Amino acid sequence: MKSFLAIWVGGLVMALVAGCSDRQAKPVTPVSKTESNSNNGSLLTAPVDYISASVQAQKHAEKVIDVSYINQAIQMFNVQEGRLPKTLAELVPNYIAKIPEAPFGSKIVYDAAAGTVKVVKQ
Numbered sequence: 001m002k003s004f005l006a007i008w009v010g011g012l013v014m015a016l017v018a019g020c021s022d023r024q025a026k027p028v029t030p031v032s033k034t035e036s037n038s039n040n041g042s043l044l045t046a047p048v049d050y051i052s053a054s055v056q057a058q059k060h061a062e063k064v065i066d067v068s069y070i071n072q073a074i075q076m077f078n079v080q081e082g083r084l085p086k087t088l089a090e091l092v093p094n095y096i097a098k099i100p101e102a103p104f105g106s107k108i109v110y111d112a113a114a115g116t117v118k119v120v121k122q
Helices: 002-017 048-080
Strands: 106-110 114-119
Touching: 002 106, 002 114
Parallel strands: none
Antiparallel strands: 106 114
8 A cells, every 4th residue: 555655656746747847838829808717627726716617607696686686676667657667766665675785896777767777897
């Protein structure tokens, strides 16, 4: 068991040393913004990349759910009252219990003329 571990560790050290040669690095090609957020195949950063991607996905999902929830309340208000609400406060408490919180760094913007809600960055 000890000899197997020694061989394995020795092989790992040799692989690391072989990867650290004096060869010149290839020039870096620019990547688009969408490609820069993708995983570059590094096993060292894979857990961090996965957690970061899942947090971003959760924030996006919460933002989409909040907007659709408010838009549905606006539609119900329009059907029952015959007009669009002037502010989102008119929806409380008959159509929604409360106006949801915007994600950190964002705000909820209501266009009273069009009757639409968007979440935008501040």
